[in-house]
Structure formats: structure tokens, C-alpha cells
Amino acid sequence: MTLDQFEARAREFLESRCSRRGPVATEWGSGEERLALFHETTDEQERAEAEAALAWQRERWAAGFGWITGPVEHGGAGLSAEHDRRYREIEAEFDVPDMAPLRIGLGTVSHALLAAGTPEQIATHAVPLHRGEAVACQLFSEPEAGSDLAGVRTRGVRDGDTWRVDGQKVWTSNATFADIGLALIRTDPDAPKHRGLSMFLVPMNTPGIEVRPLRQMTGGASFCEVFLSDVRLDDALRLGEPGSGWKVATSALAGERRAVGDRSHEMNARAMALLATLAQRTGRADDPAVRDAWVSLHSRLQIARFQQQRMQATDERTLTGAERAIDKVLLAANYKLIGDLAAELLGPAFVADTGEWGTFNWNRWLMGSMGYRIAGGTEEILKTMLAERVLGLPREPQEMKR
Incomplete structure (x- = not known):
């Protein structure tokens, strides 16, 4: 199936079942602030989100979009990573359930099963994940x-x-x-x-x-x-x-780092729009230090996006794992820099909750950014791996064995 044919089928499927998403809300004081990088819902809410995600995954599966790159013998479409990437781009235009509860299963556990599982294990455990019957x-x-x-x-x-x-x-x-x-x-x-x-x-x-x-x-x-x-x-x-x-763990983590990086760009774009408004409201939009930090951050976000686009255009079978580690290191660093700029603009309001929209809740973003320096592989460990295996720098001294 050509990419054009696939896109037409995907749009027909989504348009028949979903409404289109409106523009991302960036107006000051509009709706929820949504500045938490990690889930902040109750257990009941999380279970309800999982049920909604499973129901949508079952619809995807029935229409042939549940496992786009999966083996045909296991119900997958057997298409390329480019088809999968294009589907995700098109689906992002529509109002569909948040698939976060399923990402570990679809992006990490299924990845490990394909890499190391037997045909029976893939059929028994990976297929139900893609069929919308199980959470991992x-x-x-x-x-x-x-x-x-x-x-x-x-x-x-x-x-x-x-x-x-x-x-x-x-x-x-x-x-x-x-x-x-x-x-x-x-x-x-x-x-x-x-x-x-x-x-x-x-x-x-x-x-x-x-x-x-x-x-x-x-x-x-x-x-x-x-x-x-x-x-x-x-x-x-x-x-x-x-x-x-x-x-097996290395293969699984490569899938996890890809999933982490794939969903960050829209969140960062909204954060930057809110920071631009915040700079205006605090009277610091023309401050040379703020403008310098803004340009530096914008450049880093573009670099991270170009790096990820390069990876998406590369055959997964040729990747070594280092490429996804780069994605993850850039992501964590950029999240922190966004939070640092918010703190610079807000001053004491960053740590004192006055109830004003778009102020104290940036604290959640910065605290969440610390978690991203650990999730998916601790930053220091990944940097050491990149230094040794990619840049060819001398290995880190190991503790002497007795």
C-alpha cells in the first residue's frame, strides 16, 4: 500500500468516528493550566482513562490501524515505520482519547516481545496489547x-x-x-x-x-x-x-525512549506560547537576558525536533540505541530550561501560590522535569554511554576489583 493510499484510508477512518481537534489553547487564563509533566489524576480517573484508551485501540484494530508495523501473521498491517509515523500525525488532528495508559504496552513491552519472544508469546501477549484487550x-x-x-x-x-x-x-x-x-x-x-x-x-x-x-x-x-x-x-x-x-531490556528501553520523545513537541509548543504571554505580562519581554534565554531555548527545541525527525526517517533496524538516548537527553534538558525560564519570569510568584492562573503551577513543570532526567534512563548514565560508545572517549574508571 502506498503512503498516499494509506493516508486516504486513515483520514476516512478518523473522519467517520471523531471530530477534529480545535487549536491548542494558549490564551492566558483559558481552561486548565495543564502544566504538570506527570499524571496528576486519581486512581479512579486513571482507570477510566485506561478504559477509554482500550476502547479506542479496539476501534483502531478493527479498522486495520491497531498495529501498523506489526507482523501480518499476527494481525498487524506489516507496513513501514513511515506509515506508522504518518498515521500518528494524522490522528493528532482529531479528538481521540489520551493513549498514555497504553504507551508502555504498545511502545515498550510489545517492542521487547517482537525482539525476543516466540511466535506463541507474541500471539498470547503482544497481540492482546494491540487489540485493546490488555494494559502492560x-x-x-x-x-x-x-x-x-x-x-x-x-x-x-x-x-x-x-x-x-x-x-x-x-x-x-x-x-x-x-x-x-x-x-x-x-x-x-x-x-x-x-x-x-x-x-x-x-x-x-x-x-x-x-x-x-x-x-x-x-x-x-x-x-x-x-x-x-x-x-x-x-x-x-x-x-x-x-x-x-x-x-531484551536494551531493546525495550529503545522503544520507551522513542515513545517519550514522540509526544513532547505539542506540549513544548504550548509551553513556549504561554511563556511568551508571561513575559509580556511581567513586563520583561524586552529584557535582554530574557530574550537571550528565549532564543537559546527555541533553538534547542528546534534541534531536538530535527533530531527526532531524522530518527523517524531512519529504518529502526539500523539504529543502535544511542540515537534514542540523544532524543531523551535533549528532551529532559529542554523541559528543565522551560521551567527555569518560567521561574526567572515569575520570581517569588513561582514558589508562592496566590491562586493566579499561569503562575504557581509552573512549579509542577519544573519539579516534573527532574523526573524526566531519570525516567527512561538516568541522564548521567546515558551521557556516559554516548561519550564512550559514540564519541569514543576513554571509558569511565571502574572501581578496582578485589
Whole structure:
């Protein structure tokens, strides 16, 4: 199918089911401020959003747009990444449900299943994600293994055809209502840390799993900690060979970083429009320091967008992972700079809540930007990886082994 034919079909589908979106609201005092970078809804609201996203995903699937790049033998359309990118561009013109609750499943877990799963695992676990029948979460980070993900301590011990799993995961989105989790587990404590890991699919209703929401400093509870106590997993839930977990995790994280970067540009454009109005309202639009910061930030946002467009035009099979790491580092830095400029313009109003629209809520943006320096790979770790593997700089000194 040519791209023109595909676009015509996509527009026909969307126009028959959805109304067109109006322009992004940037008027001062218009509607909700929407300056939180992380979800700030209640558990009930989040579940309702997930149900709406699942319903829309089922419509996508029925019309042939549920898995545009997926294998034909598993119900996918078998089309290129360019077709997928074009569909997302067209869909952004229409008023559709927020798909955030499904992004981990569609962008991370499905990516890992395609890379390392058997045909049966893909059919059993990836297809329901794209068919709008299941929600997934990612069980990677731990209290002492976030930046150093290869240091996870959650342990799996083989017992015949099953594995006994004990440990704790943290910063898990969707965990309160997810159907399946993708878990990185240490299965060989005697092997070098990158080689002693295995990846498992974890049904979240398995006995021994406890989920506790975590309250954020901005007030919401978008993340959870997950405790696994003598959780029994069938060996058929293992993704890839024992000890290949790090390779699977790398593939999954590449999908996650792509999803993070893909949805940032509209949010940044709205933020910049609001900052322009804020500069006028505070009488600092002609301040040389503010204008210099504005030009620098605008240039960085354009660079980030061009970098992502370059990646979208590149065959995914040729990417090494470093390219998506660049996307993520630029994204986190730009979020922080936007918050810094808001703080500069607002002064004390940035930290004192007077109730005025478009002032104190910028605090949520800046605090959220700190989280993005961790989510999807900690900034320092990614920069070290880029320095060593892309720029060819000397490796960071490692602690001497005894």
C-alpha cells in the first residue's frame, strides 16, 4: 500500500468516528493550566482513562490501524515505520482519547516481545496489547538499581518448570490496573551482573504480588512500588534465553525512549506560547537576558525536533540505541530550561501560590522535569554511554576489583 493510499484510508477512518481537534489553547487564563509533566489524576480517573484508551485501540484494530508495523501473521498491517509515523500525525488532528495508559504496552513491552519472544508469546501477549484487550507495565527499576539497571536484585530461582521470584520494583506506571508486567530478574547471582539477568512476563494477578501507589511531591500518584513475594512464574513466561535479559531490556528501553520523545513537541509548543504571554505580562519581554534565554531555548527545541525527525526517517533496524538516548537527553534538558525560564519570569510568584492562573503551577513543570532526567534512563548514565560508545572517549574508571 502506498503512503498516499494509506493516508486516504486513515483520514476516512478518523473522519467517520471523531471530530477534529480545535487549536491548542494558549490564551492566558483559558481552561486548565495543564502544566504538570506527570499524571496528576486519581486512581479512579486513571482507570477510566485506561478504559477509554482500550476502547479506542479496539476501534483502531478493527479498522486495520491497531498495529501498523506489526507482523501480518499476527494481525498487524506489516507496513513501514513511515506509515506508522504518518498515521500518528494524522490522528493528532482529531479528538481521540489520551493513549498514555497504553504507551508502555504498545511502545515498550510489545517492542521487547517482537525482539525476543516466540511466535506463541507474541500471539498470547503482544497481540492482546494491540487489540485493546490488555494494559502492560514495566517492572525494571528497583530501590537500589535505577541508574544502574543491571544491578537489579529481584531474584528468580528455578524450580522445575517454574521460577520462584522475590524482590521489589519501583517507579512503575499502570501497576494498579495492568494485566501484564515486563520484569527484569536476576536468575544467576554468580554471573557478571549484565549476564545474570533474565526477562519475564508477569501476570499482575499472580499470587504474591502487592502494588502500592507512591505519592509524588507534586501531589499526584502516577507511580507505584511493586512487591513480589514467592511469586511463581511458569518457564513459558520467560522472554528469551536465561541470561539474555539485559539484551531484551536494551531493546525495550529503545522503544520507551522513542515513545517519550514522540509526544513532547505539542506540549513544548504550548509551553513556549504561554511563556511568551508571561513575559509580556511581567513586563520583561524586552529584557535582554530574557530574550537571550528565549532564543537559546527555541533553538534547542528546534534541534531536538530535527533530531527526532531524522530518527523517524531512519529504518529502526539500523539504529543502535544511542540515537534514542540523544532524543531523551535533549528532551529532559529542554523541559528543565522551560521551567527555569518560567521561574526567572515569575520570581517569588513561582514558589508562592496566590491562586493566579499561569503562575504557581509552573512549579509542577519544573519539579516534573527532574523526573524526566531519570525516567527512561538516568541522564548521567546515558551521557556516559554516548561519550564512550559514540564519541569514543576513554571509558569511565571502574572501581578496582578485589
